[in-house]
Amino acid sequence: MKADVAIVGNGVGGYACAARLAKHGIRPLLIGPGLPVDRPPLTKKALATGVPTLLSDEQRLAERGIEWLDGIVADADLGGGLLTTDVGDVEADTIVLATGLRYPRPPIPGIEAAVVNADPASLGRIATVLARPGRRIALIGAGLIGTESAATLAAAGHEVSVLDVLERPLDRLHDPLPELGAAALAATGARFLGGVEITELATGEDGRVTLWYPGGSLTADLVLAATGGRPRVPPGLDVGAELPLEVDAALRLPGFERVHAVGDLVVVPHARFGSIRFPHWDMAIGTGEHAADAIAGVAGELDRLPYWWTDIGPRTFAEVGWAEAAVEWDDEDGVHVGRDDAGEPVAVLVVDEPRRLREARALLGY
Template sequence: MRAEVAIVGNGVAGTACAMRLAREGIRPLLIGPGLPVDRPPLTKSALADGVPRLLSDAARLAERGIDLLDGMVASVDLAACMLTVATEEGETSVAAERVVLTTGLAYRPPPIPGLDGAFVNANPHVFDALGRLLTSGPVEIIVVGAGLIGTESAATLAQAGHSVTLVDLLDRPLDRLHAPLPDLGRETLDELGVQFHGGVAIESATEYSLETAAHGTLEADVILAATGGVPFAPPGLAIDPEHLPLAVAADMLVPGYERAYACGDLVLVPHARFGAMRFPHWDAAIGTGEHVADSIAGNGGPYERLPYWWSDIGPRRLAEVGFAEAASTWAEEDGLHVGRNTSGEPVCVLVVDAPRRLREARAIVQDGA
C-alpha cells in the first residue's frame, strides 16, 4: 500500500492533521484502531452515558478524501517512510512519501499490585464494559488520581447520581496546578458530594477495593484509574522512552529525518514565544496537527497558537489562556487570575465561570508578547 502521507494515530491530533491535509488537496492515510475517537475524559457525556464520541465516521472521511487503515503500527522505518501495520487480516506494509507520528499518550494505572485491573477511562475500549456499569443505575465509584482528568471525572459521575470517592497521594485535588485551582476544585467537589481523601498511599487493589496504608480498606462497585498518561511511541521506533515527549523542530520535523513529523501529546510543542513546552491538551493536539499539515503543504511558519485549555468540573467552567509554567507570580486583577513572568509581562490568564471574558483574557496575554 502506498500513501502520500501516512498518519500514525487516529486521535485528535491525527484527525486534525488529516482534515487539514485533505483541504490542501493532499490525500492522507489515517492509521489506527477503529474510527477516530475523541478523548473520553474530555467528552464528559461519555461518562454520563457510557458511549465515547467519534471525531468522524467512515463516510465523512471518505468524502473529504481521507483513507483509513484499521490497525496498529507494529514497526516504523522513519528514514525510508515504511510502516508495518497489524490488521485483522494480517500484516500490511505501507510505503509513504511522508510519515506523521500522532500516537499521543498511553494511559496505565501506576504499578500497584492489583490496580492493573481498574478501569482507565482515558482508553475508549474500556467503555464496552464501563459504560454498562455506569448506565445500570447509581453505583459506588472510587476515582484514583485527583489531577484534572480525575477531578473532572469525579464531578461528572457525582452529577450523574453516583456515589463518588476521589483519592490521591497529594493533599488536595488539582494540587499540581497553581492557585486558586486546588481550592476551587475542592470547593466544587464538596458541593457535589464527592468525598475526597488526600495523602492516600495505595498498597494493593482488587476489582472492588483498595488497601491503603493509613485509610484502611476502601470499597466500591467500580475502581476508576485517572492517574495520567505518558507519551507513547510506536514499536520499532528508535526513540529512548526517557527522551519523550519528543523535541521537534519548528516545522514539527523529527530531528534527524527529512520526511517524518510528529505532533500532539507525543511532542514538546515548539512554541515561538514560550519555547519547547509540554502541553497535553485537546486544543494543542488540534493546533500541532494542523501545523504539521501546513508544513507539509508548504504553508509553514513559527508555531504561535496561544496555549489554551478548559475544564468543566461539574457546574464550574474553568478556562486558561497562555502558559502557566511561564508565570512567576499570580494575582487577581479585575476578576481574572493573571500570571506574570519575571519581567512583569502577562503570560497566562485563568477565567473562572466567566466564558464571555475569554476573549479579554486572550487579548491580555497577546498584548504581553
C-alpha cells in the same frame, strides 16, 4: 499500500492533521484501530453516556478525502518511509507520528482491578457497571481528568470517592485552582481523600473491589485509575530519542527529513513561549494542523495560544497562556493574571465567565 502522507494515530492530533492536509489537496492515510475517536481520555460526555465521541465516520472521511486504515503499526523503517501494520505494509512519502499518550496503572498490588478510562474498550466495561444508578465509584487520581470524571459521575447520581497522594484536588496546578477545584468537587457530593497512598486492591467474590490505605479502606463497584498519561510510540518505532520528542519549527523529527510528530508526543517549539509541553486537545489540534501546513509548504511559526478549559460540577475554569512562565498570580478585575519575572502577563485564568476569554486573550496580545 502507498500513501503521500501516512499518519500514525487516529486521535485528536492525527485527525486534525488529516483534515488539514485534505484541505490542502493532499490525500492522507489515517492509521489507527477503529474510527477516529476523541480521547482526552474519552471525554466527560462519553463517561456520562457510555458512548465514545467519534471525530468522524467512514462516510465523512471519504467525503473529506481522507483514507483510513483500520490497523495497528507494529514496526517501521522511518528513514525509508515504510510502516508495517497488522493488516499490511504502507509505503509513505511522509510520515506523521500522532500516537498520543499511554495511561499506565500505578505500581500498586492488585491495580489490574482498576479500569483506565482511555479507550473505547475500557468504556464498554465502565458503561456496564454504571448502567445501574447509585453505584459506588472509587477514582484514583485528582488531576484534571480525575476531578472532572469524579464530578461527572457524582452529578449522575453515583457515590464517588476520589483518592490522591497529594493533599488537594488539582494540587499540581497553580493557586487558586486547587482550592476552587476542591469546592467544585464537594458541591457535586463527591468525597475527596487527600494525602492517601493506596497499598493494595483486591476483588471480592461479588466482583466489588476493596482499596486499602494506611488507616482505612473502601469498597467500590468500579475503580477508575486517572493517574496521568505518558507519551508513547508503538513498539518497533525506534525514533532514536527520549519522549516527549524534541522537534523543529516544522514539527520534524531531527534526523528524519520526512517524519513529523504532533500532539502529546512532542515538546512544542512555540514562537512566544519557547519549548513547551502542553498536553491538551487544543494544542493537539494546533500541532496537527501546523504539521499539515508544513508538509503543504505554507507553515510559519507555531504561535497558537495555549488554551485549556474544564467543567467541574457547577464551575467552569478556562485558561490561556503558559502558566509555567508565571512567577506570581493576582486577581485583576475578576480574572487571575499570571505575570513573568519582567511583570508581563503570560497566562490568564477565567472562572465561570467564559465570555471573558476574548478579554484574556487580548491581555496577552492575541
